[in-house]
Amino acid sequence: MNEVVLEKMEALDSGEVIDSMTDIVACLNTSDSIQRFLLDIHCILQKVTYADNFYVVLFREDGSLTFPYFHDVKDDINPEDLEALSLDEIAHSLTAYALQSQSVCNYNCEQLHQLVAQGRLNIIGTVPKQWLCFPLVNRNNFMGAFIIQSYRREDEYSGVIVDVLYTISHVISSALDAFNNQQALVEANKVLQNYQSELESKVAERTQELESSLSELQKEIRTREALQQRLEHEALHDTLTGLTNRKFLFRELNNLAERSKRGPVSVHILYLDLDDFKPINDNYGHHNGDIVLQEVARRIQSELRSYDVLCRLGGDEFVVVLSDPIDRPVLMQICTRLIACLCAPISLEEGQTVQCGCSIGVANNHGVFTAEALLKCADSALYSSKELGKNQAYFYDEPVL
Known part of the structure; x- marks a missing residue:
């Protein structure tokens, strides 16, 4: 096993997996189409493992297959072209072959060539080095599967990663069923x-x-x-803190982005992530963790103006939107006040006190922007802040594309 694979396994922990599952459920509040829903899930999986090649296949009511989402770095296949395939063509594909087992499939390149040589299937497109298929089952309803493949190595996905993805597949199945019910509503x-x-x-x-x-x-x-x-x-709105949620944030940022096309608009994003919050949940329980999040929300709100936007993205992540011209020294003062107020001790129900810090990533637009790009820049700045140490703010200085 090469060093890259070892590093991925060491970097993966239960907290990241739980956060990914939470993010998948949170997608229900931001997705208005099955394609956007699956795109959000794709982005979440890429944080867990290498998932550049990812697609989803689902059963229609008549038993035929549909491909609502397809992304591949090697084969430029249009999802509409997949939808146009005849039942006979799909019936002999690797995907259809794997679906028949209704279980996790893990094939390497040699095994795939053997299956083709045996006449058991035909492969559409480039033969991958490793191919994984995870069934999507909810309440005994077999909905389809999602596939992740690698053209790089036959050992791209270790047994640990396969087990993690299988666990995540249950969450995706439940979320997909909830999304379908939500669309029906x-x-x-x-x-x-x-x-x-x-x-x-x-x-x-x-x-x-x-x-x-x-x-x-x-x-x-x-x-x-x-x-x-x-x-x-x-x-x-977020039910725990009463703050606005991810859906509201994107609606607000999209409105500001449209305004930026018509004239000058100043938008500053402060992406906050609590430091040392996970040990609070582990040592004092999720109920006390919720108390901390509610107090953090109240403290952040007290440092902002009434018309500033504050939302909870999920977990211990918060975003502040300031939509007027502010110089960097003033922004740094705001960040310093936020970090200081969040570092103060927080009282729990049992009379105990805990402390957690805060890292902040700051990004602002340079002319016309998109909500996704600006938030991604702030997230990148937050990552840099975490890398440099805790309880500090980092400014993203590259242009927002």
Whole structure:
């Protein structure tokens, strides 16, 4: 096993895997299409292992296969071309062959050539050095699979990585099922809204005839409006801290990005990640960890202006958006105040106190920008801050592309 593989295994720990699973669930709040949902999952898997070559295959209701997401560094295959393949062509593919087993498949290059020589399958595209297939099963429903492959080495994925990916596949299966249900609820809500519009029109036309029942109808409408408002609030806010969430952040950044196309806009991103938070969860329990996160949210909010945007991305990550011109010395003062207030002791329910620091990555736009690019730059700056040491801020000085 080469040094690169060893380094990957040493770098992988249970905390990173749990964070990846949490991020996968968090994708439910940010994805408005199956393609975006799977793209987010792809990005998360790339943090766990080498996953440049990744695609997903799902079963349709009629039993045929569909490929909602496909990314490969060697074969430039258009997902629409995969959708156009006939059932006979797909039936003899490596993917279809693996799906028949409904279990984890791990093939190297030699094994694949043997299967082809035996006439058991045909390989579409370049033969990989290592090919992994993980079934997507939720509540005994076999939905399909996701595939990760490497053209570099036959030992790209160790047994540890395979086990980790298999564990993550259960989370992806549950999240995918939840996403499908969520999309079904969205469609049902559209039907409900159309029905409500028709109902209100009929009420207007028959007011005189239905005077006695008008009060009940109005009460029902108010209940629905209150429910809609509550659902909208919950969709844009974090239930633990009450802060806005990732979905709200991207909506705000996308609005600012559109404004940047029409004129000058100053946007500063402060990407905060708590230092030494994991030991608090491990030593005092997740309940006390939640208390710490709530107190951290309150302290950050107290250092900001009422119109500044503060959101919790998930876990112990927070993002501050400042949307007016601010010089670097002032930004550094803000970061220094935030770090100082978060380093102060935090009281737990049992009378105990804990402390955790904070690392900050700072990025700002240079003219026109995109939400994803700007947040990625702030994340990169945060990584540099962590690398240089704890309880400090690092500024991203490269142009935001």
